[in-house]
Amino acid sequence: MIPRYTRPEMAAIFEPENRFKIWLEIETLALEKMAELGVVPESAARALRDKGAFDIARIDEIEAEVKHDVIAFLTSVAEHVGDQSRYVHQGMTSSDVVDTCFAVQLKQAADILLQDLDKLLAALKKRAEEHRETLCIGRTHGAHAEPTTFGLKLAGHYATFKRHKARLLRAKEEISVCTISGAVGTYATINPQVEAHVAQSMGLKPETVATQIIPRDRHAMFFATLGVIASSVENLAIEIRHLQRTELREAEEFFAPGQKGSSAMPHKRNPILSENLTGLARLVRATVIPAMENVALWHERDISHSSVERNIGPDACVTLDFALSRLAGVIENLLVYPETMLENLEKMNGLVFSQGVMLALTQADVSREDAYIMVQRNAMKVWEEKGKLSFKDALLADDEVTEKLDKSKLESIFNYKNYTGHIDSILQRALS
Numbered sequence: 001m002i003p004r005y006t007r008p009e010m011a012a013i014f015e016p017e018n019r020f021k022i023w024l025e026i027e028t029l030a031l032e033k034m035a036e037l038g039v040v041p042e043s044a045a046r047a048l049r050d051k052g053a054f055d056i057a058r059i060d061e062i063e064a065e066v067k068h069d070v071i072a073f074l075t076s077v078a079e080h081v082g083d084q085s086r087y088v089h090q091g092m093t094s095s096d097v098v099d100t101c102f103a104v105q106l107k108q109a110a111d112i113l114l115q116d117l118d119k120l121l122a123a124l125k126k127r128a129e130e131h132r133e134t135l136c137i138g139r140t141h142g143a144h145a146e147p148t149t150f151g152l153k154l155a156g157h158y159a160t161f162k163r164h165k166a167r168l169l170r171a172k173e174e175i176s177v178c179t180i181s182g183a184v185g186t187y188a189t190i191n192p193q194v195e196a197h198v199a200q201s202m203g204l205k206p207e208t209v210a211t212q213i214i215p216r217d218r219h220a221m222f223f224a225t226l227g228v229i230a231s232s233v234e235n236l237a238i239e240i241r242h243l244q245r246t247e248l249r250e251a252e253e254f255f256a257p258g259q260k261g262s263s264a265m266p267h268k269r270n271p272i273l274s275e276n277l278t279g280l281a282r283l284v285r286a287t288v289i290p291a292m293e294n295v296a297l298w299h300e301r302d303i304s305h306s307s308v309e310r311n312i313g314p315d316a317c318v319t320l321d322f323a324l325s326r327l328a329g330v331i332e333n334l335l336v337y338p339e340t341m342l343e344n345l346e347k348m349n350g351l352v353f354s355q356g357v358m359l360a361l362t363q364a365d366v367s368r369e370d371a372y373i374m375v376q377r378n379a380m381k382v383w384e385e386k387g388k389l390s391f392k393d394a395l396l397a398d399d400e401v402t403e404k405l406d407k408s409k410l411e412s413i414f415n416y417k418n419y420t421g422h423i424d425s426i427l428q429r430a431l432s
Contacts, residue, residue, distance in 0.1 A: 001318045006278065010321040013108045014314035020054050022077070022101040023073055026198055027088055028052055030180055033189075035198040041088040047084035050423040053076060068093040091190035095151075095301065096180045099214045102309065103177055103200055106222060109317035112150035113226075116324035117165045121158060123331040125431050128154035132427055135416055136341035137352065146355065147419040150251075150336060155430040157236045164229045171225040174218050178202065179210035184300045217289075223291035226316050230284035233323050237277035240330065244271045250341045254333035273330050280323040287312035312394050343418075350391035354379055356413040357395060357405070364404040374401055425430060 004177075014020055028048050035045035054076045063072035065278075078085035089097075132151035137144050181187050184351075199206050205216050244252040252280035253271050255261070261268030290312055294305035307339070345352070354375050363369035378394040378401070392414055395401045405413075 001315055001322075003321045006318050007321055010109060011320050013105050013112075013317070015242070016056050016059075019101060020056065020059070020073060021103070022104050023070075023097050024052050024054060024255050025202070026097050026100050026180075027074075027092075028076070029198045029201050030092065030190075030194050031090075033194045035089070037191055037193060039191070040090060041084075044087040046085040046272060047081050048077075048088060051081045053080040055079075068094075070097055077271065081419060091182055091194075092180060093183045093212060095213045096182070100178045100180065100198065100202070100204070101240070102313065103204055103214065105313065106175045106219075106317070107172055107203065107390075109313075109321075110168060110175070110222075112321055113229075113317065113324065114165065114168060114172075116321055116328070117161055117168065117229075120162055120328040120331065120427065121165070121325055124154050124158040125327045126163065127151075127157055127331055127334065127336075129338060129429060130429060131338075132423055133420065134338045134341060135336075135345055135420070137345045144352060146224070146352050147345060147416050149420060149423055150338075150341065151428060152333075152423055153239070155427050157239075159430045160232050161229075164232060167225050171222045175222045175408055176204050177207045177214055177218065178204040179207045179214050181210045184212050185210040192231055201336075213301045213305075216294040216297065216305055219419070220288075220292045220295050223312060224319050225287050227285045227288035230281040230320055233320075233327055234278050234281035236327065237274040237281070237330075240274040240334070241271045241278075244274075246270075248340075248344060249337060250344060251334055251336045253330055254335055260289070266389065274324055277323055277327055277330075280319050280326075284316050284320050284323070287316040347387075348389060348391075349382055349389065350414055351379055351382055353391065353414050355419060356418060357401075357410070360413055361401070361404055362407065366404055374398065 028045070031040060032045040034043045052398040054073060058076045058079070059069070059072045062075050062153050063069050066072055074085075074089055077088060081088070093171075093410070128151045130151070134149055136150045136153070138146050141431060178199035179194060180190060180198050181192070182189045190375040195206050198204075209215075217271045240251060240253065242248065243250045252269065253273050257268045260266075261270045274329060290308045296310055311385075352420065358368075358371045358375045359368060361374060362368050366374070375395075378398055381390050381393065381394050382391050394408060395405075395410055402410075
């Protein structure tokens with residue numbers, strides 16, 4: 001990813017320095033266990049632990065000649081370790097190092113993403129509590145439906161990202177596996193105890209059956225999880241974008257002093273961060289299909305997955321890290337306008353209470369079909385009058401309605417508290 005959408009801590013996970021450090025630790029742990037088992041001299045393990053090092057420029061130079069990154073790395077290490085380096089990588093294949101390292105990197109990335117989710121969850125919870133009783137209109141198909149509260153809206157997103165945290169924890173556990181099993185996973189050239197030692201030392205588990213690589217269904221699930229999280233980032237971002245439209249203006253992104261919204265129109269205050277989040281979500285989702293296509297490899301392995309993972313690994317994790325951090329900031333600083341929400345709620349002249357009237361009629365011995373017709377015909381009058389007639393007045397002028405519902409009953413229906421009685425219990429369930 002480009003620096004504009006990159007945070008340093010996540011980017012560092014996928015830098016060559018971190019990758020080669022992990023490779024060196026894998027090789028060192030493996031050699032130490034081999035020495036303990038008597039397969040190699042203890043002096044070889046000590047030499048690697050004490051002198052093991054690498055030079056990235058030198059690795060690049062060697063790779064340009066040998067066309068193999070692991071061999072180039074091992075050659076660079078050997079130049080630091082000396083003669084004892086002949087025991088390094090004994091019985092291992094390149095994928096033992098590369099796949100185990102990739103598992104560690106994704107595990108490290110998941111830890112940062114989990115921190116990001118915690119920050120976003122804290123912001124959503126705080127704002128949901130703040131606006132638990134802030135009335136606003138609920139919309140279906142983009143049109144006014146029935147009253148809700150802004151706090152309940154945010155609580156719904158909180159519940160979503162809480163589920164995502166659980167999903168990411170499962171995906172992290174599933175990807176945290178190690179393979180040190182040799183050329184086609186048979187342990188013919190290396191003792192399984194070596195793999196167990198490396199796995200335990202690095203916070204991983206041995207792969208059940210590893211062929212020459214870790215099966216890519218694990219990676220597919222990991223990236224699919226990131227894609228689902230990104231989709232929910234976009235879902236919340238779109239809600240903010242809609243609420244900031246001039247016709248609504250119920251909420252908007254914070255507009256900093258000195259900020260400019262348009263090079264041509266000085267009056268503009270645009271939801272640029274939320275729009276940016278929509279774009280970033282698309283990029284994260286774009287990594288999911290390639291990850292799934294990586295599952296189908298030839299026999300015990302081929303290399304078609306490698307170039308894909310070199311790209312989607314850093315791209316998906318770096319992009320989602322940036323997006324989650326940005327979204328948390330948007331929520332923390334979101335400007336909310338309760339007065340405008342109430343004004344918009346009342347623009348329909350009471351039509352939002354139509355279901356309440358229909359249900360009251362059915363409880364007054366009117367069939368549901370007839371009740372629907374009675375309510376709808378009055379609702380259509382309000383639509384046609386374009387704001388000049390209130391729904392309550394239309395109903396009061398309808399003898400068929402007032403025969404079943406007197407004025408006091410109708411008055412009791414037109415009460416916003418009818419829609420907020422369970423808000424506290426829902427929020428308690430969602431935010432606990």
